[in-house]
Amino acid sequence: MIIKRFLISFLVFLAVWLLLTSSLQASSILVGVVVSLIIALLFGIKAEVFGEIKLSLKAIINLIAYTFVFIWELIKSNIDVALRVLNPSLPINPGIVKVKTRLKSKTGRMVLANSITLTPGTLSIDIKDEFLYVHWIDVKDCDLQCATEEIVKKFEKYLEVIYG
Amino acid sequence: MEALKYIGAIISLFGSIFLFLGALGLIRMPDVYNRIQAGTKASTLGTILTLLGIGLIMPSWGGKLFILIMFVIITNPVSSHVLSRAAHHIGVNMYKNTVTDLLEKDENNTNSKPEKQ
Structure with a gap:
């Protein structure tokens, strides 16, 4: 359950970052990955909203x-x-x-x-x-x-x- | 490229027409709940269409506009729900031709039960 919340929140944060910056440079993607990883680890694993969707x-x-x-x-x-x-x-x-x-x-x-x-x-x-x-x-x-x-x-x- | 600009402008125009109708609804509707109904729906589609039109005129803004659209879809109904719930809690009067109010009835039932016991 926690892994699912973490994964989905990480992907959502990364998608928001990519849409906001709208650039595909390696440096900007790297910053996005690191930042959304940290936020997902701190807050994403506690957010029930991300865990209740079914993945099938x-x-x-x-x-x-x-x-x-x-x-x-x-x-x-x-x-x-x-x-x-x-x-x-x-x-x-x-x-x-x-x-x-x-x-x-x-x-x-x-x-x-x-x-x-x-x-x-x-x-x-x-x-x-x-x-x-x-x-x-x-x-x-x-x-x-x-x-x-x-x-x-x-x-x-x-x-x-x-x-x- | 030119054609895309004109299509975008037309879509934005439709969006502002819906926003205008929402504002007209705020004036014409008789009570707070009906006003919220008109305001929420018209402003949601109006904003979405306006942003879509801007997206066609300025394709490089696409990602940001998409995020704006998602936030409007998520937050608009929530805010209208909270407003109407608060209005019902403090007992704002409803339109005189209102047919039923089951929430009022249920709240009275649950409130009066503990007092009797």
């Missing part, structure tokens, strides 16, 4: 699929908000609903809550154990089951494989 082929395929689903939902949500704002009658029907998640890991839940915030008409407000409280701009008349189906399912099936 299936998880990586799901991660790529999730990225595309996420971008598509983000574009859809922006068009949705734009149409609501521009509509003279302001068609909103807001409320706070409760949804249930099957995800166990903390990082998975964090990513799920962030994704919910960036999808059409939903904003995650609070989380208690396995229940997320979501502000929904256009509440449909339904219960916990049906709200979960509408809001959470499309991300959960990918995140379940990535984080478990």
Whole structure:
């Protein structure tokens, strides 16, 4: 577990360094490797965020699929908000609903809550154990089951494989 | 090279249109939660598109712009979540046509139980 955290945090820090300097000179890469090695040894091994992702082929395929689903939902949500704002009658029907998640890991839940915030008409407000409280701009008349189906399912099936 | 510049400028323009709509949403929406909804979504895609447009005009900045985009995607929903949670905690009034508030209901349930025992 510690080795996984160390490796992933090291790679993330190195990638950030390479993107920031955007040069492939040997000296600059060497400095980056040394600095990210030190930071990963000091802090990376304690950061749970880096350790909870699963490293299998299936998880990586799901991660790529999730990225595309996420971008598509983000574009859809922006068009949705734009149409609501521009509509003279302001068609909103807001409320706070409760949804249930099957995800166990903390990082998975964090990513799920962030994704919910960036999808059409939903904003995650609070989380208690396995229940997320979501502000929904256009509440449909339904219960916990049906709200979960509408809001959470499309991300959960990918995140379940990535984080478990 | 010239064509890339024009495409970048057009994408940046779209980004600023989304940012403008987000600002309009802040004015038009009736309560704090709906305002946060409009503000978060529009500002996220607006910023991403603007940065992408700059990336097409200045390809050598690509890496830095990519990092900026990642940070915007990670931090924007977190800040809006914290704002809305704080607003709910101190009991900011909701829009008069609000349909349900299950969080309020659950909090009242858990708060009232220990007092009865």
